Amino acid sequence: MIQRTPFADTFTYVLMALGFVLLIGPFIVILAGASQTLQQVNSVPFRFVPQDHLLENAAAAWSRASLGTAMMNSLIMASLVTVGKVALSACTAFAIVFFRTPLKHFFFWMVFITLMLPLEVRVVPTYAVAADLFQPFRLLIAALTGIEVSVEWNLLNSYAGLTLPLIATATGTFLYRQFFMTLPDELAEAARMDGSGPARFFFDMLLPLSRTNMLALTTIMFVYGWNQYLWPLLMITDPAYKTTMMSLVALLPSENGTPDWNVTLAGSLIIMAPPLIVVAVLQRWFIRGLVATEK
Amino acid sequence: MADIDIRAVHKSYGKTKTLHGVDLSFASGEFVVILGPSGCGKSTLLRMIAGLEEITAGEIAINGRIVNTLEPRERGCAMVFQNYALYPHMTVAGNIGYALKVAGVPKAERDRRIEETAKIVGLSDYLTRRPAALSGGQRQRVAMARAIIREPKVFLFDEPLSNLDAKLRVTMRAEIRKLHQRLSATSVFVTHDQVEAMTLADKLVVMNKGHVEQVGQPLDIYHRPASVFVASFIGSPAMNLFETRVETGAATVRFGGAQVPIDGALAAQLRGKDIIVGIRPEQCVVVQPGNGVSAKVDFVEELGSGRVVHAEIDGQPFAAVIGEEMRVRPGDRISLELPPSQLHVFDRDSGRRIEFEAVPRAPQNAAEAPVLAIVE
Amino acid sequence: MADIDIRAVHKSYGKTKTLHGVDLSFASGEFVVILGPSGCGKSTLLRMIAGLEEITAGEIAINGRIVNTLEPRERGCAMVFQNYALYPHMTVAGNIGYALKVAGVPKAERDRRIEETAKIVGLSDYLTRRPAALSGGQRQRVAMARAIIREPKVFLFDEPLSNLDAKLRVTMRAEIRKLHQRLSATSVFVTHDQVEAMTLADKLVVMNKGHVEQVGQPLDIYHRPASVFVASFIGSPAMNLFETRVETGAATVRFGGAQVPIDGALAAQLRGKDIIVGIRPEQCVVVQPGNGVSAKVDFVEELGSGRVVHAEIDGQPFAAVIGEEMRVRPGDRISLELPPSQLHVFDRDSGRRIEFEAVPRAPQNAAEAPVLAIVE
Amino acid sequence: EKTKFEFWYGLSGDLSERVQDACKKFNESQADYEIVCTSQNGYDTTLQNTIAAYRAKKQPAITQIYDAGTLDLMLSGAFVPARKLMADNGYTIDWNNYFSGIANYYATSTGELNSFPFNSSTAMFYYNADAFQKAGIDFKPDTWEQVEEAARKLKAAGYECPLGFNFDPWPMLEQFSAIHNQPIATKANGYEGLDAELVFNKTKFVDHVKFFKKMADEKLFVVKTKQLGMDILPSFTSQTCQMIQTSIADHGTIGKTLPEGVKWDVAMLPVWKSTERQNSLVGGASLWVMAGRPEAEYKGAAAFLNYIATPEMAEWWSTVTGYIPVTKTGFDAMKAGGFYDKAPYKGRERAIESLAYTPTSQNTRGIRLGGFTQIRKEVSTSLEAIFMQNADVQAELDQAVERGNTVLRRFEKTYAGQKLN
Amino acid sequence: MDKRAVFKSWWLPILFALPQIALILLFFYWPAVAVMRWAFTLEPPFGGAAEFVGWANFQDVFADPFYWNSVGVSLIFAFCGTASTIVVGLVLALAVDRQLPGSGLFRFLYILPYAIAGPAAGMAFRFILSPERGLMASVNAVFPDFWNPAKYGSHALVLVIVIFAWKWAGYTFIFLLAGLQSVPRALTEAAAMDGAGPIRRAVDIQIPMLAPTLFFLLVIMMTEGFVGADTFGIVHHTTGGGPNHGTEVMVFRIVDEAFKGLNYSGASAQSIVLIGLIMVFTFIQFRFIEKRVHYK
Numbered sequence A: 001m002i003q004r005t006p007f008a009d010t011f012t013y014v015l016m017a018l019g020f021v022l023l024i025g026p027f028i029v030i031l032a033g034a035s036q037t038l039q040q041v042n043s044v045p046f047r048f049v050p051q052d053h054l055l056e057n058a059a060a061a062w063s064r065a066s067l068g069t070a071m072m073n074s075l076i077m078a079s080l081v082t083v084g085k086v087a088l089s090a091c092t093a094f095a096i097v098f099f100r101t102p103l104k105h106f107f108f109w110m111v112f113i114t115l116m117l118p119l120e121v122r123v124v125p126t127y128a129v130a131a132d133l134f135q136p137f138r139l140l141i142a143a144l145t146g147i148e149v150s151v152e153w154n155l156l157n158s159y160a161g162l163t164l165p166l167i168a169t170a171t172g173t174f175l176y177r178q179f180f181m182t183l184p185d186e187l188a189e190a191a192r193m194d195g196s197g198p199a200r201f202f203f204d205m206l207l208p209l210s211r212t213n214m215l216a217l218t219t220i221m222f223v224y225g226w227n228q229y230l231w232p233l234l235m236i237t238d239p240a241y242k243t244t245m246m247s248l249v250a251l252l253p254s255e256n257g258t259p260d261w262n263v264t265l266a267g268s269l270i271i272m273a274p275p276l277i278v279v280a281v282l283q284r285w286f287i288r289g290l291v292a293t294e295k
Numbered sequence B, C: 001m002a003d004i005d006i007r008a009v010h011k012s013y014g015k016t017k018t019l020h021g022v023d024l025s026f027a028s029g030e031f032v033v034i035l036g037p038s039g040c041g042k043s044t045l046l047r048m049i050a051g052l053e054e055i056t057a058g059e060i061a062i063n064g065r066i067v068n069t070l071e072p073r074e075r076g077c078a079m080v081f082q083n084y085a086l087y088p089h090m091t092v093a094g095n096i097g098y099a100l101k102v103a104g105v106p107k108a109e110r111d112r113r114i115e116e117t118a119k120i121v122g123l124s125d126y127l128t129r130r131p132a133a134l135s136g137g138q139r140q141r142v143a144m145a146r147a148i149i150r151e152p153k154v155f156l157f158d159e160p161l162s163n164l165d166a167k168l169r170v171t172m173r174a175e176i177r178k179l180h181q182r183l184s185a186t187s188v189f190v191t192h193d194q195v196e197a198m199t200l201a202d203k204l205v206v207m208n209k210g211h212v213e214q215v216g217q218p219l220d221i222y223h224r225p226a227s228v229f230v231a232s233f234i235g236s237p238a239m240n241l242f243e244t245r246v247e248t249g250a251a252t253v254r255f256g257g258a259q260v261p262i263d264g265a266l267a268a269q270l271r272g273k274d275i276i277v278g279i280r281p282e283q284c285v286v287v288q289p290g291n292g293v294s295a296k297v298d299f300v301e302e303l304g305s306g307r308v309v310h311a312e313i314d315g316q317p318f319a320a321v322i323g324e325e326m327r328v329r330p331g332d333r334i335s336l337e338l339p340p341s342q343l344h345v346f347d348r349d350s351g352r353r354i355e356f357e358a359v360p361r362a363p364q365n366a367a368e369a370p371v372l373a374i375v376e
Numbered sequence D: 001e002k003t004k005f006e007f008w009y010g011l012s013g014d015l016s017e018r019v020q021d022a023c024k025k026f027n028e029s030q031a032d033y034e035i036v037c038t039s040q041n042g043y044d045t046t047l048q049n050t051i052a053a054y055r056a057k058k059q060p061a062i063t064q065i066y067d068a069g070t071l072d073l074m075l076s077g078a079f080v081p082a083r084k085l086m087a088d089n090g091y092t093i094d095w096n097n098y099f100s101g102i103a104n105y106y107a108t109s110t111g112e113l114n115s116f117p118f119n120s121s122t123a124m125f126y127y128n129a130d131a132f133q134k135a136g137i138d139f140k141p142d143t144w145e146q147v148e149e150a151a152r153k154l155k156a157a158g159y160e161c162p163l164g165f166n167f168d169p170w171p172m173l174e175q176f177s178a179i180h181n182q183p184i185a186t187k188a189n190g191y192e193g194l195d196a197e198l199v200f201n202k203t204k205f206v207d208h209v210k211f212f213k214k215m216a217d218e219k220l221f222v223v224k225t226k227q228l229g230m231d232i233l234p235s236f237t238s239q240t241c242q243m244i245q246t247s248i249a250d251h252g253t254i255g256k257t258l259p260e261g262v263k264w265d266v267a268m269l270p271v272w273k274s275t276e277r278q279n280s281l282v283g284g285a286s287l288w289v290m291a292g293r294p295e296a297e298y299k300g301a302a303a304f305l306n307y308i309a310t311p312e313m314a315e316w317w318s319t320v321t322g323y324i325p326v327t328k329t330g331f332d333a334m335k336a337g338g339f340y341d342k343a344p345y346k347g348r349e350r351a352i353e354s355l356a357y358t359p360t361s362q363n364t365r366g367i368r369l370g371g372f373t374q375i376r377k378e379v380s381t382s383l384e385a386i387f388m389q390n391a392d393v394q395a396e397l398d399q400a401v402e403r404g405n406t407v408l409r410r411f412e413k414t415y416a417g418q419k420l421n
Numbered sequence E: 001m002d003k004r005a006v007f008k009s010w011w012l013p014i015l016f017a018l019p020q021i022a023l024i025l026l027f028f029y030w031p032a033v034a035v036m037r038w039a040f041t042l043e044p045p046f047g048g049a050a051e052f053v054g055w056a057n058f059q060d061v062f063a064d065p066f067y068w069n070s071v072g073v074s075l076i077f078a079f080c081g082t083a084s085t086i087v088v089g090l091v092l093a094l095a096v097d098r099q100l101p102g103s104g105l106f107r108f109l110y111i112l113p114y115a116i117a118g119p120a121a122g123m124a125f126r127f128i129l130s131p132e133r134g135l136m137a138s139v140n141a142v143f144p145d146f147w148n149p150a151k152y153g154s155h156a157l158v159l160v161i162v163i164f165a166w167k168w169a170g171y172t173f174i175f176l177l178a179g180l181q182s183v184p185r186a187l188t189e190a191a192a193m194d195g196a197g198p199i200r201r202a203v204d205i206q207i208p209m210l211a212p213t214l215f216f217l218l219v220i221m222m223t224e225g226f227v228g229a230d231t232f233g234i235v236h237h238t239t240g241g242g243p244n245h246g247t248e249v250m251v252f253r254i255v256d257e258a259f260k261g262l263n264y265s266g267a268s269a270q271s272i273v274l275i276g277l278i279m280v281f282t283f284i285q286f287r288f289i290e291k292r293v294h295y296k
């Protein structure tokens, strides 16, 4: 469009620059702070120029908060959540979309409702369930047969406990459902005409076709898994299973008084890095995934 | 190659009825076209033959065997979908060969047959491409190849040409026809394009609102539409139709200030009846002013190869095709003769055709068949 | 009302050139149709006139004023978009009146003009509806009203009918024409539908691949296509074209086992030249076997109102329109006469028309104008 | 194969390291058991995690519960009483050897110890002697009147923060009430029944808070919290503030953290003039043995508890932390050894002095209230409102009492039918 | 919502859905049942026999002024958080949608904060907006106590909202940008021909066309603000609900009440009220707002 709008253009750049300052500025402050010495980081006014102490601060943070184990655990947790969610969601969405069973709508709503109630709201009893996974079954069996079974399975302080309750929500299922709904009916019909059964269709058609969605969901779930805070906080008492979010506390300037924010910020930079990298790298799919979940 | 019998077939989606008792039978090797406006149930019928849709009531038999409960793959039908439904993540070869792969045909044999089939549809050079990298016509061909490779007894086409541009459509039409001749499978072709229907069909089925309106050869249907619906649906520009009443005295109707005679054997019986009279724009003849029905010209469309006069008679729009040599301008008054032999008469209540003389056929005398006239 | 001058206009998107020097000039009040295949640059040209697209090189003047750098709103053009681009969140009245609102026209005055305009396009009863609650034709009318209310000097239409069904298209075509007559603004109408182009245009511009192929009156273009491209693009079924060489002896070409004479004033100069000869299917005449060009019938398309014989001559496809009374079947051999006056000759290298006699016009004698012949 | 068992504790930072040392020592001392010690980073989280783990049947064999959680544990039925454990496992402990002031806090009405006093402390008053000298203060701050005077002088001498304080109710409410013989709740601070009600909104505590408020308004007393960037302890060790009241447990840390050569001292908490000082409350935590563990673990737990109660370990523990020895013999041994005369440890004996200042009364025996964590939170919230948002002292304290009573009533109802023993 | 093309097997869908359904039953519905049970009993902290108390827990909750305080805080948090994320996202989306040179880079950058966990962002902002260092120190030096989230509840609330908005603005930005880009270009062109300049077009055409997206974001962000993982993480890590309950959002209060206050029953009652609130909100939003936003 022919537009002679120097004012509007300038204004647009000003807005975008302002957005940059607001949204990316904090990263710069963190980076600057994380690369300064104790004196520099505490000087008023703050100097936004990064210095060259990043590595030593990072090393200090790494050992103070034992970030080695924490990063590993977070990585395992985020990966498990991602893989579990991606796999289960695809299966469930397939069942919901491509079959006409009497229970379909029931399942659909059952899954849908979970969208509205995140873990935070039902964290207390979820904890109890994680502590004694088979309790419902025991109660069920006892109620049905009167027999007291004594099998127990405890998920506290385990990767299963960290991840399973997080996998048990519907976000991914919905992403897949939306995608499956956009596939033309004829695709399944053509496959049927070609003699393919449902399972074959799932593996031959749906999975390869949903690659983009998988990447999107991977990004979303990795960020989600990595950033979990409350659940590990409650769930993990064994330091061997501590996640990065839990080590944040250890990173805060210690109470002995040294306000070594440079170390704190360096540590937080380390903790932020993996999801940041994932989002930056998979951004294209991630955005597509985000937007696809909308409709 | 198989014959298909459709007996009293009904279809309902929940409470909405889509097909209300369809009876049809297609002979082996026939090219059947099902024509009808959008939403009339064409696709539904086709999909029921394919086994993609449950049959609510009635039965469908292929080669004498009732297939109501058979899975699609057990029916020996192949289908070409409107949007082709190619598998976007597979190559052309993968698309064509998928049915064989599912059937467990060994790779070598499969590759051989894929190549063979690709040759038939002229895709040999494209086997390793993805559908996204193909043009519309090529995609269409892949869809056909995918059907052909299965050597089906029945070919089903659901508006396979409607996504192509006008030129390609003509070409592909010819190709489908040729293919049919070559493979000699029974073909059922669904469309809402009357030109497609007329040019392709051995047998034409006209549907409307879940009913079959008329079955027959295309030209028969063009010349003797069985109902007002068929009359207005087939032919372009559409047949002129006007509601009127046959005079009680002579068997004529008043129209555009003139008495138009309804002649023929049964004409007398029509006296005093409410009817709808139709005439195709091509059959109207411009005569000296005062001699026929008087029409006021609204505008004229030049088609190069002819012109269509859009006029008004008794306040109703009326179209007539006239030769190029006549100078007609908006606002002019012209006189039209409506040859009685070319009139179609329909019952006003039922909309069904009233057969009042043998068959109103194409003009038979030399004067009306000008091109040949020169030659003779 | 304004005239438009387009001078040596080029358009590039990055490195791809879309328009390569277009020179056109439209007179005030003219109805210009730009016709061309998809992707030829029609919309680009239109949008450059509108100010929606930058002009890479050359200039466009409206009423003598060069508008290259003017914003759309400063050019006094109104545009009807292909999919209407109605504001879905505004009522019909809101849509129609938006331009006035932006211009700060007081509410009372605005309402008056909205009503006036709505009346013109027959939308008075729909003013409070949202576009979503309108039919295709009504939406089209809103789009028109939105353009009309601004009393533009220039009306631009970008395929405004292509989203309508066949029937509505015919109606709206007529309405646009009427409106143009009434408003007497200069109109530029883009389409790829040749029927639309033929029926609407005062002046027809045929474009191809970013070039203007021909400019002229529709019938002129139909009868004297300036290039092979125009010849094949206009007319349906398309003109038969075959490459050949004029005999060095007589001014004839060999075709289908016969000598077809190329007569006319300049014919002698063509001897020994490589040319392309074209003839419209409607102009071929079936003659007694042995008398003309021999053709093998491939298949016949029944259109009801006529039939198209698809045949083969010298291995090339060839179409001819014949009357209904002739029985022709696939495989038959027929003889065709190609009247020399109806032949179009093109240079084989440049594809441009070679004018070898005055004007090959529509048949002038009564025998060739059969319908009227009866009357006279 | 060693029998492994878990020990959760709430100490963090430096003190956490010392616990780990103790665990290591124990593991090295014998071949049958292995204790796995895990810090839960705070007393309240330890209680919280212990409960969660108990509900999940994943409780540790031993857990460290602070004073405030005592009643919560006592009524839980989720523990093995200390005396029973030791008896069952064949250890003989001289239960009377514990300081009565300490034992009383954790013992039943019959004097039976349910848990093992481990890290006991009391609140003390720390001041920077160098600053006092520079400001020309020549007295020790024994009374709050003197504290005020010192504060004024310090201020006059240019010290920005004469006294730093936070909203921790332990020194401010609990210890203050004890040494001034004020009740916190009826029924002997809850020892005599679950139907106790909070009353601290009607005691001298109210005036005390008002005094603090006045001082704060005059910028003589300054709020120092983590949220504001620096808690009281660093404010003292960084010499920002010259006086603080905090646990004797911090004595070690302060000594280590203050720059070499800075003179500082520790005193008993000040009292108001003309008040008869009472003994202060024992703070810190005790070790509980949780029920529901395999028998073998109890053997190990008993061995561990026995191990840390040995005089050598008790002395080591008191040396490396600021905690006071919990047994009389331990204390005597250390005193005899001249421990309290040596430089870094000098002054710690005042904690015991404070604890043993008078025989315990109804108001100084301890606090036996359910959900006391929550009550503390209500109090500190009120204090925060008073000092940060200028809320009315009486109204805020009334509210804290009212809300605290709600907690008590819910607790009473939850354990309806249970008797305090 | 039904697909026409479906397979007929009845056991296969069950097999496919089973893993997730099982997880949902176990970790969602079963806990939900427990919440219900606890809400009507007095659950002892260490477990054991719990007494049925009817609505008493709810009465306690409703009688508690701090509960209502947390409702208010949550409302402010969710509303302001939602409003600021949407406004910032919208402004940036409108700017980037103009597709001036370089805007692609900005688009790439704006989404990055979304990757950051609430607590981590909280920690960073504690430094960045700390009253004694960082940016605000200079301001505070001139106007003492101009900014002191440790002291003033309102400042603290602003702080957590800023963190929330920072993290989520990129998210709304992406949706709004996608929404803008799906507005047919012809519409803005039509408006341009009708004489509207860029700002007028934004206000008259683009923003109204975004209504469905805005509505969607409204629902999502309100839910996120009320019960989102980040809401808890931010509050817990940045202010711990203080000062003086100033930032005590409902989720925080629930967790705090349950795990710190050992009052599982009261917490469960609050959970149920919260769930009810979310449902009411969602309902209101769908019932009254959605009606106005769909054109097609």
Ligand SMILES: Nc1ncnc2c1ncn2[C@@H]1O[C@H](COP(=O)(O)OP(=O)(O)OP(=O)(O)O)[C@@H](O)[C@H]1O
Pocket: B013, B016, B018, B036, B037, B038, B039, B040, B041, B042, B043, B044, B045, B192, E004
């Ligand atoms: N799955 C379905 N559920 C409910 N109604 C349906 C379903 N499929 C089709 N219909 C309805 O049945 C009728 C016939 O549909 P059908 O697809 O057979 O029409 P059609 O003749 O093929 O039309 P078109 O030319 O538009 O493809 C339509 O009114 C349609 O709305």
Ligand SMILES: Nc1ncnc2c1ncn2[C@@H]1O[C@H](COP(=O)(O)OP(=O)(O)OP(=O)(O)O)[C@@H](O)[C@H]1O
Pocket: C013, C016, C018, C036, C037, C038, C039, C040, C041, C042, C043, C044, C045, C192
């Ligand atoms: N924004 C653009 N960037 C790059 N190429 C473009 C752009 N817009 C159009 N083109 C190219 O310019 C050529 C002409 O496009 P234009 O839209 O003018 O064609 P058209 O004649 O209107 O075709 P149609 O009938 O399909 O609308 C096409 O090849 C198209 O791909």
Ligand SMILES: O=P(O)(O)OC[C@H](O)CO
Pocket: D043, D066, D067, D068, D119, D120, D121, D122, D170, D247, D248, D249, D282, D283, D284, D285
């Ligand atoms: O800091 P401590 O270990 O002395 O403990 C202080 C209080 O007793 C905690 O409630």
Ligand SMILES: [Mg+2]
Pocket: B042, B043, B044, B158
């Ligand atoms: Mg259909």
Ligand SMILES: [Mg+2]
Pocket: C042, C043, C044, C158
């Ligand atoms: Mg175009």
